[in-house]
Every structure is written in C-alpha cells, then in structure tokens.
Amino acid sequence: MPRTVVIFAGGSRGDVQPCLALGRALTRQGDTVRILASARYQPLIAEAGLEFHALPADPAELVESPEGQELLTGRGNPVAFIRGMDRLLRPLMTPMLEQTAVGAKGADLVLAPTFAFLGVHLSQHLQVPHAVVHFQPSQPTKAFPHPVAPAARALGGWGNRLSFDAVDAGSWLVCRKYVNAWRRESLGLPELSPAAAFRQARRAPVLCAFSPVVVPRPSDWRPNVHVTGYWHHEQPQWRPPRRLLDFLADGPPPVYVGFGSMRTGDPEATDAVVRAALRREGLRGVLAGDPATSEDDMLVVGDTPHDWLFPRTAAVVHHGGAGTTASALRAGRPSLTCPFFGDQTYWAARVRDLGAGPAPLPARELTVAALAGRLRALTRHAPYAEAAGRLGRALAAEDGTARACRVLHRHVGRRD
Numbered sequence: 001m002p003r004t005v006v007i008f009a010g011g012s013r014g015d016v017q018p019c020l021a022l023g024r025a026l027t028r029q030g031d032t033v034r035i036l037a038s039a040r041y042q043p044l045i046a047e048a049g050l051e052f053h054a055l056p057a058d059p060a061e062l063v064e065s066p067e068g069q070e071l072l073t074g075r076g077n078p079v080a081f082i083r084g085m086d087r088l089l090r091p092l093m094t095p096m097l098e099q100t101a102v103g104a105k106g107a108d109l110v111l112a113p114t115f116a117f118l119g120v121h122l123s124q125h126l127q128v129p130h131a132v133v134h135f136q137p138s139q140p141t142k143a144f145p146h147p148v149a150p151a152a153r154a155l156g157g158w159g160n161r162l163s164f165d166a167v168d169a170g171s172w173l174v175c176r177k178y179v180n181a182w183r184r185e186s187l188g189l190p191e192l193s194p195a196a197a198f199r200q201a202r203r204a205p206v207l208c209a210f211s212p213v214v215v216p217r218p219s220d221w222r223p224n225v226h227v228t229g230y231w232h233h234e235q236p237q238w239r240p241p242r243r244l245l246d247f248l249a250d251g252p253p254p255v256y257v258g259f260g261s262m263r264t265g266d267p268e269a270t271d272a273v274v275r276a277a278l279r280r281e282g283l284r285g286v287l288a289g290d291p292a293t294s295e296d297d298m299l300v301v302g303d304t305p306h307d308w309l310f311p312r313t314a315a316v317v318h319h320g321g322a323g324t325t326a327s328a329l330r331a332g333r334p335s336l337t338c339p340f341f342g343d344q345t346y347w348a349a350r351v352r353d354l355g356a357g358p359a360p361l362p363a364r365e366l367t368v369a370a371l372a373g374r375l376r377a378l379t380r381h382a383p384y385a386e387a388a389g390r391l392g393r394a395l396a397a398e399d400g401t402a403r404a405c406r407v408l409h410r411h412v413g414r415r416d
Contacts, residue, residue, distance in 0.1 A: 002030040003108035014323025018231035025401035036103040053103030093178035116175040117197040125187040131205040135322040136343040140164040143218040147346030229400030253314040258288030277371035320344035332392025334384035355387035
C-alpha cells in the first residue's frame with residue numbers, strides 16, 4: 001500500500017534539490033511525498049509534482065543576516081561558534097519545530113538529517129519509522145574526521161571518530177532546550193538525553209546521498225549506512241534565455257563563477273576581483289548575480305540549473321557546497337573551490353585529492369593574483385580536465401535515487 005513520505009529539507013537549494021530527486025523517484029513507486037522547506041522553494045517543489053509545507057526559516061536570509069555573516073567570516077573557537085549559532089537560531093527554532101510537526105502529520109515514513117535529531121522525535125511522536133539523510137559523510141569513522149572538524153585529523157583514528165560525536169553533541173547543545181520544550185509541550189513526549197538521541201539516530205537506516213566514487217565507503221561504517229550515489233534532480237521544463245544561448249555561442253566556453261547562498265564581507269569587491277582575475281587570464285565568465293551587471297565578456301545570470309549550464313563551461317569556480325560540487329563533478333568539468341565554512345572545506349579537499357581541480361582557495365583569501373593563478377592552472381592543466389571527465393562518466397552511470405528507494409523498501413518497507 002502506498003505511503004506518505006515526509007522529507008525535511010530545511011537547508012539551501014543544494015539540500016532541497018536532492019530531496020526532490022528522491023521524492024520524484026518515490027512517487028513513481030506510488031508513494032505520496034511531502035517536502036518541508038523554505039517558502040522560496042515552493043515553485044521548485046511544485047514543478048517537481050510534490051506536496052509542500054513551508055518552514056519559517058529561510059537559509060539565504062540567515063546567511064545574509066549580521067549574525068550569519070559573523071559566523072561565515074569569523075574564525076573563532078568552537079565555544080564562540082556554538083554561541084553564535086544559538087544567537088542565530090534562537091528566534092527561529094521554536095517556530096520551525098512547530099511547523100515541522102504540522103508538516104509531518106499523516107506521515108508513514110520520515111526522512112530527516114541528523115540536525116537536532118528531528119527524525120527521532122517525529123518517529124516517536126507519529127509512531128512511524130524514520131531514516132537519516134546525509135549530504136556529507138556524517139557517520140563516525142576512523143578513516144577521516146567529521147567534514148566540519150578537519151583539525152581532528154591530527155589526533156589520528158580515534159580523534160577522527162570522536163570528532164563525529166563532538167559535532168553531534170555541539171548541535172544538540174545548541175538545540176536541546178528548544179527541542180526538549182517542543183517534545184514536552186507539543187509532541188507529548190518526555191525530554192530526550194543526548195545518549196538516547198545518539199543511540200536512536202544511529203540505529204536508523206542512513207542514506208548517504210553522495211557517490212562512493214567521490215567518498216569511498218569506510219570499512220568501519222555499520223551495515224545500516226548506505227552510500228547510494230548522488231540524487232540528481234533535473235528541470236526538464238526549464239528553457240535557457242536567448243542571451244545566455246547567444247553568449248555561449250559567441251566565443252570559447254566560459255568559466256562559471258558562483259558561490260551559491262554564500263556572501264563575502266564585501267560582495268562588490270569580490271565581484272571586481274573575480275572579473276579582474278578572469279580578464280587577466282583571457283577568460284570569459286558566466287557569473288551568478290544580478291544580470292543587469294553583465295558586460296561583453298561577463299554574462300551575469302540569475303537562477304540557472306547547474307545540470308544544464310555546467311557541461312557548457314570550461315570549468316567551474318564555486319564555494320564547495322555538497323550540491324554544487326556534485327553538479328560540477330557530474331558535468332565532468334574541473335573545479336576550483338573557494339570554501340567559506342562548514343563541510344565546504346571537506347568537499348574542496350575531495351576535489352583536489354581526486355585530481356579534478358587545483359588546491360582550494362578559501363574565500364577569505366580571494367585576491368586578483370591568487371585567483372588568476374588558480375584559474376591558469378584550472379584551465380590549462382590538462383590532467384584536471386581528464387580526471388574530471390572520468391569522474392563525470394562514472395557519476396552519470398549511477399542511479400542514486402533508485403538505490404535509495406531500494407534501501408527504504410528493504411529496511412523500512414511499505415505499509416500493509
């Protein structure tokens with residue numbers, strides 16, 4: 001019997017689009033899928049033919065807020081980071097949790113990230129199974145540290161493994177007072193200790209929405225952890241504007257430069273650096289931003305599907321978000337990553353280690369000279385393009401959503 005599957009997608013577009021891909025695959029099997037996400041993604045979700053429930057938090061607005069910019073540009077210690085996250089989330093956590101419960105009503109299966117252990121709470125409240133969704137490797141392993149705690153590598157295998165507990169504990173530390181109040185007052189559940197939350201979250205099936213070609217599965221991951229391959233979402237109804245088609249046809253393939261929802265402290269200065277560096281290397285650019293700022297050799301575009309655009313470029317410069325990294329690799333194009341924070345540093349290192357691009361250039365170190373030097377290597381060093389091409393062909397042969405559906409059918413099952 002068909003299920004109602006609720007997928008929590010409270011992050012940026014890079015988190016939402018893979019959920020749409022999985023949701024469409026589940027609907028083809030007869031399930032009803034409801035996506036919980038920011039209102040800005042409602043048109044995208046409607047186009048995919050999925051149900052939608054709005055969450056009050058908008059990731060782009062959070063990033064652009066003074067508190068968000070302080071977290072992005074700051075280099076404080078972990079305690080300062082946790083305090084900053086608390087300030088950022090304080091006015092939003094309770095409304096978001098309340099709307100999450102409303103949006104999950106009637107679910108037969110809940111899919112959610114580890115953040116705040118949302119799947120555990122909804123599973124207990126609704127008395128239905130849940131599975132954990134990861135867009136970066138977030139299960140404990142000795143093979144490498146948590147993607148947001150790379151410094152743990154210096155402590156060896158056990159340091160790597162403990163870094164995952166530390167990140168989850170930090171997340172719980174930020175959220176626990178809001179979550180436990182929500183459990184008591186809205187869900188009718190007792191408060192949850194960190195140990196109990198960890199145990200229940202790590203017993204559930206885990207869907208890792210990335211490729212084993214990019215992140216080989218560590219041997220010490222438990223059998224409930226499944227590396228499915230990327231969940232690739234296409235937008236067949238999207239049509240490129242004439243000015244984009246004309247620009248692409250009017251010269252050699254350009255370099256795409258875009259940092260997603262990330263912002264530097266001075267976006268106008270960063271834009272000037274990008275244009276100057278591209279011109280220093282004699283490269284045309286397609287830049288993400290305000291189309292009104294386009295120039296003869298620099299076309300600025302708004303919302304443009306990466307799966308359409310990236311294969312038509314010479315290379316991609318981006319922030320290292322999980323979704324953008326996947327799109328660039330799948331397109332078979334070499335990448336330069338300019339990470340801002342979080343797991344972006346991890347994905348930047350993976351691109352470098354896989355040979356698909358030069359050493360990362362952190363966003364805070366962007367200068368004309370530094371970017372021009374990386375662009376020279378990115379576009380003239382043939383091995384980068386060759387490695388990216390091999391990866392692109394391997395990723396195109398995967399069907400991550402089909403494998404994720406099989407895992408859910410086998411380990412969670414369908415309604416009787």
